[in-house]
Amino acid sequence: MVFCGRVNPITGSLDWIEEDENYDYHQEIARSSYADMLHDKDRNAKYYQGIRAAVKRVKKRGEEAIVLDIGTGTGLLSMMALKAGADYCYAVEVFKPMADAAIQIVKANGFADKIKVINKHSTELTLGPDGDMMQRANILITELFDTELIGEGALPSYEHAQHNLMQERWEAVPHRATVYAQVVESHRLWSWNKLLPMQSDSGTIQPPPEMQSCPGAPSVCDVQLSQLNPSDFKALSDILVVFRVDFSEQISSSSISHVVNFKLLANGAAQVVLSWWDIDMDPEATINCSMKPGWLYPALHPVPWRDHWMQCVYFLPEEKKVMQGEEICLIAHQDDYCVCYNLTKPSAAERSSAESPACRCGAHITWNRARFGELNDQSRMDKYKEALKKILTPSSMCLCVSDGSLLPMLAQSVGAAQVYTLESSSMAQQLMDKLLQTNQLKETIHVLQKSPDKVTMADLQDRKVSALIGEPFFTTSLLPWHNLCFWYSRTALTGNLAKDCTVLPISASLYVLAVEFRDLWRIRSPCGSCEGFDVSIMDEMIKTSLDFRESQEAEPHPLWEYPCTALSDPTKLVTFDFREKVPTEDMTAEGSLNLVRSGVCHGMVLWMDYQLTEDISISTGLLQVSDETGNCQWYPHRKQGVYFFSSLWNPEPAPTYSQSSVTYQLTFKPQLGDLRMRFIPK
Template sequence: MIFSQISRKILLKPNIKNTCKMSIFVQKLNPLTGNNDWVIQNEEYDYHQEVARSAFADMLHDTERNQLYENALISAINEIHSRGKKAKVLDIGTGTGLLSMMAARNGADSIVACEAFKPMSECAVKVIESNGFKDKINVIPKRSTDLSVGPEGDLKEKCNILVTEVFDTELIGEGALSTFSHAHKHLLENDCIVVPESATVYAQVVECPLAQNWNKLKDFYNDDLEILLKIPDLIKTCPGSSAVHDIQLSQLPLSSFNSIVPPIPVLRFDWSGKTPFVFTRSTIQSLKAVSHGKAQMVFMWWDLQMDIEGKHILSCAPYWAHPKSKEKITVDIPWRDHWIQAIYYFPEEVRVEKDQEIHLISCHDEYSLWFNLRTDLKLTDIHYLNPICECGLHVAFSRTRIGQINDMKRNKKYLRLFENHIDKNSVLLFLSEGFYYGLVAAKLGAKHLYFLETNILSKRVLESIIKFNNINNVTILKSIDDLKLIDLKDVTVIFGEPYFTSSILPWDNLLFFYLSDNVRTLLNREVEIYPRKCLIKGMAVKFDHLHKIRAPLISCEGFLMKHFDDLILESSNISDDNVEAQPLWEYPCIAVSDEITLAEVNLANGGNINLESTHTFSIQNGLSCNGVTFWVEWCIDGSPKSTISTGPVHPVSVGKSVEWDKYTRQGVYLLPSSTLENINCRFCIDLNEGSIKFKFL
């Protein structure tokens, strides 16, 4: 990040229209200018942002999940009643109160629901009351670990049914182990029933060059496959980050990976309390490879056994391993964004042959998982350790960015630029972060290179590549102030990828315009600036599923959810921009309008950029629309072949599926409901103020 971010808040006078509310000045990083701007925000902005991003709605749109929970609750309540006991239900992390209301309508005798997130506990009380269960459900605004049991406690007596959903993509990342362990020790009877009863983690060992692009930095080649830049062994062999890479695996083409070991169960978690809870564990499974190749990673997912008899299973598997696919059931595989699949990269690639015996190591602590693979059993403690990045690359950049650096189609366009516009007299100033490919210019004979590299870890990677390739004509500038220390009159070319770690949306990388414009007066008039133009584009689409993350519930499994919808809508209006960043390649959609250009920014000329325009996305052929997508195209030197798009990778046809760039996130506006009508958008851009706004009319 080019400028440090400072967070300070100053209270302003109460709003005259609502004296209960205060506004505050907050210093917030502006990604377009790199400056910390003072902006006015609602005093409860952080609160509303947390509510808006809570993802409760996405989960409640998951019909299969909801119904499996209810079926398991019915079984548990009937079982407790068959024992001649009252069904006393504890709902941990109740959210909207949905599971508690399911228990109530299916005969539970008493229900205590706890929810530590205050806005949701208050919302649950309203939802429960509006559905007629006020007298049956007691909502406690506490963490389960803070609940007390006894005549004067939160629970008058221990419960005999626990229902909870405290899982994430990694299964245990939200503290499931400690939650269940504490509940069994302090809140539940010994012969209680738990919904869900257990969980199983599955792993599939694969070779997947596409995914490995997100993990390992590769050497840089030219069209003739000649190595232009070598990556140091320290970076190539770095174990990388153990952090989970959550991803919609079903969107990976089957042709993109080679299965070394088919999906197998590797870890089981018993939530029932019948076995002791283990917070740190490692297992080894000796297996035979079903194909030869490089074992690079595991694809991971999990399932839940919802009831004690195992009749109801909730699976998070991708489509090729999903039970419904195996049973040839024709219904669609349930879509989820709250529980998706994950990739865990091995610390090192292991080449294996078909039928070779290999040993998969699966590990977890209280909150996370990690994996390793060996071809022998002469193991040391290091093979059980959580891998840690040693090179800095995996800490400096997201996995998406590492994939972008490895994207050879993109890099070849930069290479053609260098070949066409660089000679022995060229002095280049790079205003980007992590643009290691720029070092190729030195290999092609440029006189000198200046890199503005303010990210300390990225700078360390850059220095190691320079040293490893014996490049001597490079100067690294660690801050914008260092530009004052060089004679910019010598610079003949300013180049930006552009990429900056502070960027979230594609057009945030217009920070390049701001930086280049600021130094323009110090430059030689004949200096060339690349890229030359930036086009901001948009297109209306119909998503298969992504719209569900913002769609109102109205009702859920027969329960009214108006209070919840109102809460999310209010918080979203206060805290959210109407256009958000999403990796759209993971979310299938079809185009329902032509793409249009909202703005064209001339990067070469600089100057004031301040315009406002209104655009209409014409929905064609009677198609319905539930979203509008936005992206950026960087026109490097004016040639169409040199344009780099952060949006569709192929020309778009209305009514056809869109294939999106896998190495960037696009902008998306999700409509509250589908529409057949045209969509009008007012677009405002002011690069002097660092402001880009979308308003949908």
């Protein structure tokens, strides 16, 4: 056993947890995307077609087909090559658990004598009788791509392999990749990147100027663009070809800028670049695998679903007002691992900076994209304003406990006499100071960078808190109940609270819903076989890793990106009363919920609803269920918890589906800040 130090997202403390020495191994396997990739029939079929065509071209030249498969994973592509007629394969996998699995899978399928699995990075391979490879290869097969195409270091790996491991003439599968982009205006997407002005009772809360001019975070925002409604953006350009990479030619990983001139389709504000790529598996481009979003497919055309490759949202360094018919230049700056975009006049293209964006204001380091969206949600903030008006008076002594919240400014705007706010880090404190200074509130709102248990009466100028407020939101939170950190903070602050102190929110309730996912279930579904090859060993590894803990855990997922159907009514499991201190005894709940629709029940979704006042509440989960279809609408700025059943379950079809139910057992352990759950379909 080993001890691992981890921040407890509920209590906020550093806990030393005793774990099995194989804990990290199981975590890597459980969180891998191998099941998702193995279920991607479109990807697998296109690779198989491309590999067969490449082997055929080599054989037609009278040569032996020697394959180098970089990033082999399960060994699937190497086995495809052997089945297509290749003579020998070198299958390279740097992640040891996967290399071990590939050895077993290759052996189980009868290819152990013709596939050599090598547990190394491809740049470490050696040639020769005593080396990893007896001879150079003439077919290069890779699956080194991510949502951004090159983010997993594909270009350096290709460059090294082509110079050191391939014959003078080689075939590549895939043969080429093409990156596409479209410039758009989108209030919804832009609100993920900038803090927008917000209306309060005393005026407008303005973002700091340095936040508005900041180029933002350097990392790409990957998202299931198929779930973005086309009405959420205005296209300012056609779909542009930005650059191509031909994998059958010598590749350079050196930085380069790609310049694309185009005419604007409409007036607007250029804010965002949407991007995706496709790969041609053969030189003639007859075998194509595309990552384009669903709304670009013809009506009724099946849209391949994949979560390992999504689409990209890039935020331009600054918003640019543009005019229809104007000629403008989109520049993609590409290095060996990432791409960033800039928009400029054609005459200024040569002077465009090739530096990747880097946050200068602190906000893009402190807040993620969903948090920006939540802070910019005016309708949500209006509910907080309404609730604050009900509880605050000119004599209120108000303390806010939430990370990077606008509630202190709203509390001041509705008339609170004194407002304090706790921030968990020095960067968060600096960010809040900038906000207050911009809005001339530094003299009326006081920022404390302290943990709740360290706050003294002297910090509060010897006044008791009459109103404790929070959203609640904490940057360490991953799952909905992690924001119970507010409850622990309230408990730690008890000595600083007035006897009649009002707490907002009053309480939080944990809800659950049984669902059928359209596609998300694939990431946890066994594969058994793939393209005729037995990969069940991989299923066993994933299942063992998922069952590694005593009971299953929920996973955080932004469900607005993953359509699902409600099979039950939403059910309240337990309520946490913030007016009282955290109890010392376990809180338990058990019962059952009936299914009200037929379908395949893939699992349960959990979320929190907050009761701000007796008559005002907000939800971080289910917003609406269609009466006709059962389709769910989810709150887009928080992740919901998803508990997958270990095996898919198909309840009785209508009209007897009402006899089906799910029993639940839930235990909240206050001393550990741990929520344990078990759901059993009946």
